[in-house]
Amino acid sequence: MMHLTRHPIVVDDLLAEVQGPERGGTCVFVGTVRNDADITGIEYSAYEAMAFDEIERILSDAHAHWAEARVMLQHRLGLIPVGEASIAIATAAPHRDDAFAACRFVIEEVKKRLPVWKKEYRVDGTTAWIDPSGKPVAHGP
Amino acid sequence: MGKVSVRFFARYAELAGCTSSAVNLETPATVAAVIARVREVFPGTKDLPPQPLAALNQRHVRLDALVSEGDEVALLPPLAGG
Numbered sequence: 001m002m003h004l005t006r007h008p009i010v011v012d013d014l015l016a017e018v019q020g021p022e023r024g025g026t027c028v029f030v031g032t033v034r035n036d037a038d039i040t041g042i043e044y045s046a047y048e049a050m051a052f053d054e055i056e057r058i059l060s061d062a063h064a065h066w067a068e069a070r071v072m073l074q075h076r077l078g079l080i081p082v083g084e085a086s087i088a089i090a091t092a093a094p095h096r097d098d099a100f101a102a103c104r105f106v107i108e109e110v111k112k113r114l115p116v117w118k119k120e121y122r123v124d125g126t127t128a129w130i131d132p133s134g135k136p137v138a139h140g141p
Numbered sequence: 142m143g144k145v146s147v148r149f150f151a152r153y154a155e156l157a158g159c160t161s162s163a164v165n166l167e168t169p170a171t172v173a174a175v176i177a178r179v180r181e182v183f184p185g186t187k188d189l190p191p192q193p194l195a196a197l198n199q200r201h202v203r204l205d206a207l208v209s210e211g212d213e214v215a216l217l218p219p220l221a222g223g
Contacts, residue, residue: 031223044222047150047215050199051222075222087223107223113201115215116222117151129152131219 003055004048006078014090018070025096027103031087033080038123042130043079044086047115051075058109062091066102069093073106075116143168143210145175149186151218153193156185172197173204175214189216 001017011028019026033042055073062071075087087110091102111132118130142165149157157179164178172195180186194217197206208214 045151046222047148047196047199047217050196050215053199110223112220114220114222115150115196115217116220117218118221119151129218130221132221 001072001074003052003073003075004046005074005076007076009074009076009085009088011085011088011090014072014074014088015092017072018090018092020070020092022094023068023070023092023099024094025099026090026092027096027099028091029087029089029103029107030085031107032085033082035082036120039082039120040123041079041081041121042086043119043121043127044075044077045117045119046075046077048077050115054113054115055110058106058113061109062102062106065105066091066093066098069098069102071102071106073110075110075114077116079121142166143170145170145208145210146213147175147179148213148215150215153186153189153216153218156188157183158185159183168210169207171204172202172206172208172214175208176204176216179216186216193217194220 059071071091073089080086089106091099093099119127144163146163148161154160166178196215
């Protein structure tokens with residue numbers, strides 16, 4: 001499975017990558033574009049080569065912490081309409097504690113490490129880059 | 142003098158007016174020195190923060206990391222993945 005995609009994310013495809021009879025607990029995190037104020041969508045861009053490698057490193061770090069868990073991550077790029085997923089993470093482990101912990105670890109590492117940026121699109125036709133705190137940093141036509 | 146590739150992303154690409162280029166400076170140099178040279182060559186980047194995030198050859202680095210001729214330095218706006 002490709003970690004970066006320009007197509008809608010299919011969570012079942014991630015589940016198929018991680019689930020198995022020896023893993024009794026599965027956890028899924030899905031990040032979705034919110035309908036904040038007058039937002040119609042968010043365009044995600046990335047330093048794609050580095051982002052791919054960074055995802056591989058994050059998954060490797062997760063495996064080092066939870067050797068019996070399986071973890072899969074997919075991040076969508078391009079213009080994503082409100083209500084559609086920008087990221088999905090699926091983890092499966094023999095028991096739920098490890099599945100939850102691995103899932104939380106991966107999304108937090110994504111926030112800290114993944115070279116991805118967001119530009120929000122508004123109903124009035126303007127755009128703005130978004131910083132991690134959610135504050136617009138620059139406007140454009 | 143050594144040539145170092147530089148890459149700009151998202152808002153920083155808009156400030157620089159390009160997504161990739163190169164600068165010449167004495168190498169080895171620190172990432173901070175490369176950024177200082179970038180500020181001279183690309184006037185729009187004067188609005189970069191004093192200590193932007195940077196990657197050296199596609200890995201996150203501190204600004205005191207050493208850059209050699211032929212390396213790639215990427216300037217990264219605040220990360221917003223997820």
